[in-house]
Amino acid sequence: MTKIISNMEKSTVGSLTVITGCMFAGKTTELINRYHQVKEDVIAFKPVIDNRYSQSEIVSYKGKKIMATRIKNFTEINNYSQSNIFIDEVHFFQEDIVFYLNQLAKVGKKITVAGLSWDNFQEKPFSVMVNLLATADFIIKLVAKCVVCRKRTALYQQWKLDWLPQQAEDYVGGAEKYGSYCRLCYVPLNSSKKLFMR
Numbered sequence: 099m100t101k102i103i104s105n106m107e108k109s110t111v112g113s114l115t116v117i118t119g120c121m122f123a124g125k126t127t128e129l130i131n132r133y134h135q136v137k138e139d140v141i142a143f144k145p146v147i148d149n150r151y152s153q154s155e156i157v158s159y160k161g162k163k164i165m166a167t168r169i170k171n172f173t174e175i176n177n178y179s180q181s182n183i184f185i186d187e188v189h190f191f192q193e194d195i196v197f198y199l200n201q202l203a204k205v206g207k208k209i210t211v212a213g214l215s216w217d218n219f220q221e222k223p224f225s226v227m228v229n230l231l232a233t234a235d236f237i238i239k240l241v242a243k244c245v246v247c248r249k250r251t252a253l254y255q256q257w258k259l260d261w262l263p264q265q266a267e268d269y270v271g272g273a274e275k276y277g278s279y280c281r282l283c284y285v286p287l288n289s290s291k292k293l294f295m296r
């Protein structure tokens with residue numbers, strides 16, 4: 099299932115590769131596999147908010163991991179000289195990161211990011227992802243298995259608990275909080291349900 103880095107991607111000077119999809123689609127696994135293919139002059143980052151499993155590593159749902167530097171603001175990347183930059187959970191950053199990463203690609207950096215496409219609480223795509231996808235050189239769109247019909251066509255994840263997140267940390271979680279759903283099986287978290295839950 100893992101896609102290898104194509105010769106076209108390898109031959110570019112600076113580039114932006116975006117891996118996206120819903121939760122449980124294998125985005126972090128894809129990022130980790132690509133990180134291992136680069137081998138040298140490489141660094142990985144993740145936002146401070148993501149503290150599940152590990153403080154200093156990027157860990158996939160299936161337990162694969164790489165060392166990562168935790169950053170609060172994306173401009174902290176300026177402090178590192180590596181040419182190959184990997185960022186997980188990129189949808190947690192401010193939208194300005196889109197311009198910033200495109201500037202880095204312009205000066206020759208090879209950037210690979212992974213981020214969630216769909217914000218199930220806002221019921222729309224993350225705008226940072228929309229803009230990253232629009233400016234990407236290469237896009238890898240992954241799908242998950244739907245928890246209802248079991249088809250591997252899930253595009254969305256949905257919160258499945260009877261309480262709603264109250265603070266930023268509450269949103270971070272895995273299968274204990276979220277399920278993945280296909281287009282047909284996905285049910286929006288509508289406003290009446292949100293009110294009822296609160």
Ligand SMILES: [Zn+2]
Pocket residue numbers: 244245246247248249279280281282283284
């Ligand atoms: Zn389904």
